[in-house]
Amino acid sequence: MKFRTLGRHIKEGFKSLGRNGWMSFASISAVTVTLLLVGVFLVLLLNINAIASQIEDDVEIRVYLEKTSEEPQHQELQQQLEGIEEVSSVKYVPKEEGLQELIDSLGDEGKVFQSLEDENPLPDAFAVKTERPQDTPLVADEIETLDYVSEVRYGQGTVERLFKITDTARNVGLVLIVGLLFTAMFLIANTIKITIVSRGTEIEIMKLVGATNGFIRWPFFVEGILLGVLGSLIPIGILIFAYQFIYEAVSMNLNTILFQLLPVYPLMFQLAGLLVIIGAFIGVWGSMTSVRKFLKV
Amino acid sequence: MIEMHDVWKTYPNGVMALNGIDIHIEKGEFVYVVGPSGAGKSTFIKCMYRQEKPTKGNIIINGRSLIKVKERHIPFVRRQVGVVFQDFKLLPKLSVYENVAFALEVIEESPKVIRKRVMEVLDLVGLKNKARFLPDELSGGEQQRVSIARSIVNKPPVLIADEPTGNLDPETAWGIMDVFEEIGTRGTTIVMATHNKEIVNTVKKRVIAIDGGRISRDELRGNYGYEI
Ligand SMILES: Nc1ncnc2c1ncn2[C@@H]1O[C@H](COP(=O)(O)OP(=O)(O)OP(=O)(O)O)[C@@H](O)[C@H]1O
Ligand SMILES: [Mg+2]
Numbered sequence: 042m043k044f045r046t047l048g049r050h051i052k053e054g055f056k057s058l059g060r061n062g063w064m065s066f067a068s069i070s071a072v073t074v075t076l077l078l079v080g081v082f083l084v085l086l087l088n089i090n091a092i093a094s095q096i097e098d099d100v101e102i103r104v105y106l107e108k109t110s111e112e113p114q115h116q117e118l119q120q121q122l123e124g125i126e127e128v129s130s131v132k133y134v135p136k137e138e139g140l141q142e143l144i145d146s147l148g149d150e151g152k153v154f155q156s157l158e159d160e161n162p163l164p165d166a167f168a169v170k171t172e173r174p175q176d177t178p179l180v181a182d183e184i185e186t187l188d189y190v191s192e193v194r195y196g197q198g199t200v201e202r203l204f205k206i207t208d209t210a211r212n213v214g215l216v217l218i219v220g221l222l223f224t225a226m227f228l229i230a231n232t233i234k235i236t237i238v239s240r241g242t243e244i245e246i247m248k249l250v251g252a253t254n255g256f257i258r259w260p261f262f263v264e265g266i267l268l269g270v271l272g273s274l275i276p277i278g279i280l281i282f283a284y285q286f287i288y289e290a291v292s293m294n295l296n297t298i299l300f301q302l303l304p305v306y307p308l309m310f311q312l313a314g315l316l317v318i319i320g321a322f323i324g325v326w327g328s329m330t331s332v333r334k335f336l337k338v
Numbered sequence: 339m340i341e342m343h344d345v346w347k348t349y350p351n352g353v354m355a356l357n358g359i360d361i362h363i364e365k366g367e368f369v370y371v372v373g374p375s376g377a378g379k380s381t382f383i384k385c386m387y388r389q390e391k392p393t394k395g396n397i398i399i400n401g402r403s404l405i406k407v408k409e410r411h412i413p414f415v416r417r418q419v420g421v422v423f424q425d426f427k428l429l430p431k432l433s434v435y436e437n438v439a440f441a442l443e444v445i446e447e448s449p450k451v452i453r454k455r456v457m458e459v460l461d462l463v464g465l466k467n468k469a470r471f472l473p474d475e476l477s478g479g480e481q482q483r484v485s486i487a488r489s490i491v492n493k494p495p496v497l498i499a500d501e502p503t504g505n506l507d508p509e510t511a512w513g514i515m516d517v518f519e520e521i522g523t524r525g526t527t528i529v530m531a532t533h534n535k536e537i538v539n540t541v542k543k544r545v546i547a548i549d550g551g552r553i554s555r556d557e558l559r560g561n562y563g564y565e566i
Contacts, residue, residue, distance in 0.1 A: 042446075043446050045446075045448070045449075046443075046446050049443060060431045061431075242427070243429055245427075246427050246428075246429060247440075247444070248413070248416075249387070249389065249416065249421060249427070250416070250417075250421075250440065250441045250444055250488065251413045251414065251416035251417035251441070251444055251445070251492075252413060252444040253410070253413045253444075254410075254413075256413075256444060
């Protein structure tokens, strides 16, 4: 193919978009609506995932030591703890530090405990984290059987429920996205198909005057990309605007450190890139599969 | 220029449209193809640019076989043959100019050559001043002339036409015939299927009559020969 022919195909792709005005509009709208939905769910899913990870990362096992145990025994236990396969970190928390943490976490009410500083009721402890937060209950059970351990705490019950919720949220989100993507592909491809079917004679005539299949395909390829890319612009715009707004609102008002949304950038760059690519891919796929039927004259 | 050797065509539904056609047409000849409705004229024509593939036999155009050609080379064989369709087959959204230029874009001509050639043929068919019109804005005869312009713009050695005057009033039909004669004087081989008795009997040329998928008559300077 000559270089100027490529230029011709690109120009034809653009022109054809204009010539088939309403059909192009229909296709672009289909892309716009579905990509908006895909985008919204994608942002939701990514945030749910991020928040779930934040929460899960906070889970740790507190291993309280028998008050009668001594320094060498503590070291022996620490080695045993570190030897457990699923464990990622073990930190020694002397009782003074444990009490301070407790006071801090209770805020104003914690001041009551300050008087206890002299006769600290807490035992010394180890803070244990696992590689995968989901392993916490298992590892906790194992630790409980070790010597010199008086008590093991990790928020029994609550943690199991937490994991169930985060796992469900992730799975539901993923299923939704995949389902939505497939629906989008078929909806858009069908709309494009309809616009191209109405151009069957056009393709037939091209063939009869001696156009090669490649020559016929190119402008449709360009057109497919254009439909997809143009269709992704509005969703991208809306998503960036809306997410920025929500992000600011959340970080201003909910002054909690409980969870944090993903920062606007680079998330929005990645999302924009992804939507443009999905749009172009679906557009090309739709127009190529439709053209193929007519190339057999 | 055009050779058919024992060409048979049976459509998938079982209709036997061509039953052993042998024909030899020289370079520069002007040939009418006549015959009753359903005789197989259109099928005969369609086989010449591979819109239909014969079930059996061989067709050679300008030295190249239409039958043994590879699928992906068909477009190149088609470029040897300009085709004028009874229903014009113009692209409705393209202007007259663009419709004609299209046949040259397909063979990747330079824009400069395209401009020059398109204006030349539009001049030849008398539509130079309507280059920017859309097909819908033209009369039937004018649309047919656009279709002719497109078929000859890439200077194919062979021009075939299936009832090019079929839908036109007698006067317009004669106008179209003049264009064909003009193209014929330039050395193009022309094959024209027609029901137009008056034209066939007035402008005397070779007449090939087809009946029941067979050649029933082949005369130089022949007559239309039967009543419609
Ligand atoms: N695509 C097709 N599929 C099946 N049968 C066909 C097809 N095209 C034509 N035929 C049949 O083949 C026979 C010849 O048809 P053809 O169109 O070649 O006739 P014709 O001589 O051009 O007629 P007319 O003068 O009416 O145009 C007819 O019986 C017709 O029904
Ligand atoms: Mg016919």
